[in-house]
Amino acid sequence: MRFRARVPLAIALAFALVSCGSGGSGDDTDGAPTDAEPQSTASSDADDADDASATAVESSAEQSGTFRWGTTTMPATMDPTRVGSDSHIAYMLPVYDNLVRADADGNLIPGLATAWTLADDALSLDLSLREGVVFHDGEPFNAEAVIANFEHALSDDSLLAPVLNMIESMEAVDDLTVRIAMNRPGGDLPEILRGYAGMMASPNSILDGTIDQHPVGAGPFALTSINDNEATYERFAEYWDADNIHLAGMSVGIYTDDAARLNAVRTDQLDATFIRPNQLLEAEAAGLKIVTGPRVFIYGMYLNSASDVFSQPEVRQAISLAVDRSSIAEFYYDGGCTPTVQLYPEEYWAYSNDVDDAAYMTYDPDAAAAIIDEAFPDGLSFTILTNTVSNYVGLSEVMQEQFRQIGIDVTVEAIPVNESNTRVREGDYEIAVSALFSANPDPSSFALEYYQVGDTGTFIDPTVPELVERARLTADPALRAEAIGEITDAVLSVGSSMVGICIPDTTFVARTDVDGLVVPMNGNYDFRSVTVGE
Template identity: 35%
Template sequence: MRTPLARLCGALLTLLLAVTVAACGGGGGTRASSSAAEGRLSIGAAAVPASLDPRKSAPYEALWVGLLYDALVTRTEDGSYQPGLAESWTFTPDGLELTLRTGVTFQDGAPFDAAAVKANLDYSTTHSANFSNQLTSLEAVEVVDPTHVRLRMSDSPAPMLGVLAGEAGMMISPAALSREDLSTNPAGTGAYTLDRFVGTELEFTAWDGYWNRAAVTLPGVDVTVLIDETARLRALRSGQMDAAFLTAEQVDEARTAGLQVTSSATADFWGVIVNIGQSEFADPRVRQAMMLGLDRPAIARNLFGDGCVPSAQPFRPDDWAYVPGLDDLPAAQYDPARARQLLAEAGLPNGFAFELQTGAMQSYVRTAEVLQAQWAEIGITVNLRPMENVQFVTARRNGEFEATVSVYQTARPDPSEFVKTFYVPGGLFNPSGYELPGLAELLVQSSSSPDLAVRTPPMHQIMTDVLNDGPPVMPICTRTTSYAYRDNVHGLSVAPLFDSNLSRVSVDPR
């Protein structure tokens, strides 16, 4: 069954936010025989995954996690939904009913069936996971028979297909749900097993027991993490790897060096989260002033070239949640004089100071430095704090920051989940409970139907109201992502919405 959505954007993978992990392990089951001579893909990544456990992984790590774990629903490149571990689905008056694929086993030999789905979803709703807020409307999971499971929900199930296409829908063997070692000893139904995860090196090999093995063309994936962006491209140019993630400013250099480049618009954006429980950010006039103090076109042009589209909203123009004309509103303009006036009205004629946390990667620090300079022009002093990824990610998730600049996803798993995460009390990136009157009601309306004609107007009203109020997350520009690769690689493309798409790549033996 396919439920069409508007075309959404691709995935940012050049800026994985992660921690350095020293570990090793295997995924179990029978591995396909392969070697470097048989065309494994060697790829240079930007950071070590925080975890390969879908319940603990960072959003940008879905490229690797999806090699090990299949989801109930598959999201296609145009943003529509197709069968995954669920062959079909039907919307019911109080939720969703799934018809499951038969003949599927987990890599530990356990059968995949309705009982396994119930065990996974029940576990996720009673234990903490990075996607817990995506399942708050799931009231009950009922096994109808081994191939049918019914999800009963308190709210409309419209966003649930997107949720089930992401980490929340990635099925883990029931016997492994309580294990803490899934990052190094996975137990999914995915196309690959994990051979090795040690420091900055990861190795995956195609699994002969995979239910759709005939569709997997790539025998293996070898990942080497090089946080230094210049070193990563240099390693690709020298032939040490087949492909690598690029920053926007490296695209021309890669092409000049004779490398192939593939790019896609991405469903995320550069932005700054301010913690309204700290500093002066609780006053809407301060947030409005900070928005007016951002010269987005200058930031995009000077830092990213054509690789980031300046915008005061988080969604791209080809997303149904994008609001036409929003960037023309007064609240979205670059207006330093009005910004200084608003600060004075807020009782801050001499401005104020705050700490801006940023990742240690070069592109992060450069972006933070430009923000520092622009806000200085309206009287705000920004003290930069570059942080290693483990500190950076942990502080953001725990709400231990005054402000933090990073890249944030918008349409994965669904725009409504973005709203819940950033603008609704209890959201993962809303540490001090930002709340806007009327927003919750609009969100219910936007989630009440799978019909985009129903969903779009209230979502557009949410985005307009948040902008005018002074958003707690301040968009700068929406991204384009690029990979460079050598001419022995075929079929490599940027993964839309961060979903894993490497299995159909092929690599000529070297």
């Protein structure tokens, strides 16, 4: 066996912190009926969502300022069917309203659809649409508009086509009712419609091909300008819920460096942003408003199970054994990140109490080294792909050192976010350090995409497809949770291709005159409840 010098992890972490300058939360972005009756949501006031979470800063007054949000990356397109990253949702939400929304606790609530009913056999879904809604160009929102959006999302060059491939046909039952027939059980479809797939654009912008850079939605704000550094929006006076929108406008600006983004809030260049766990003390010392809450957002690694290296279950297991999650959480994230192997926080419905977290979270570098030595007697080397956001560069360097300790020669390649997302989506990587959005668009869809070996139709565990089908027989999260938990246990037992490291405390910071910020458990960043003082 090759000689390995054991460097104390704290020293390795300190080196990584010095080299990258910053550590790493998450912008990068039920009461459901039982199967005995058709599954539906009753019509209700969608604004109830804003009262649902203790993680919200309560809105105190109606004001009309402009809200400036800071994030890390800029989308290449404003067409929701072609956005390759969940981190770009903050740009889309001002413009596009969703058919289905989620409250701060992750429960599905009415959006442009006031109710949805899943048939007993789960093979059709009826959407009841909100009356009196218009797009920014004055065109009415109705059943035909919904069908036009789904047809666009199912087109050949849409990134949403694989997500919506259960749709067999669509019918406008009347002007405000759409019936969707499906070729497999669709209990996951309501959850999917709270994401990009449920964002409704004016059919005119789709037909004339301008949606890419000139989006027209039915959301509370209309896009007024966009460049490489910032997108700006103004209030849409005809918005269906305009009485509850208190901002005159908003903007989303780009700051790839975490320290610079926090400083922009301190110096009044931004009104609010998200921060990393190890920036919390600095934000508190600056007197900024702090909003913290759980979120389905995990720091972790993608292992390409179609590659020669990670097609081997024992090698994937060795990678997990080599990760010192507790020390990363304590030293790199200053205790603001919860070690995990499950890809869901305990507060989320898909988390399973039946999974033996402690067993799968074992840190055993000697066992990992023995596996690597046996599998690769001539040595192993690979490249960690990541993006240029400082948190992920730093975390990649920490992982580089931990893998070096078990005898692996690792190089880190950091490239712009849009490029890294494309590389991962196309399978052009060995291992990637990034955020894992494990419930977007839905836990079952995530399982089918990321536990599959490339595009072969085979899975790292053969039970995954059957369990996914079970999870889609109902829209009730309580009933779906059992199958999702079994998927989690199955993939961990064979060495998961999605390696969770820790779940960060998602924290927003804001200037003191900002109210109404909410950390969503598993919904979109929704700023409709925000107010900004004079």
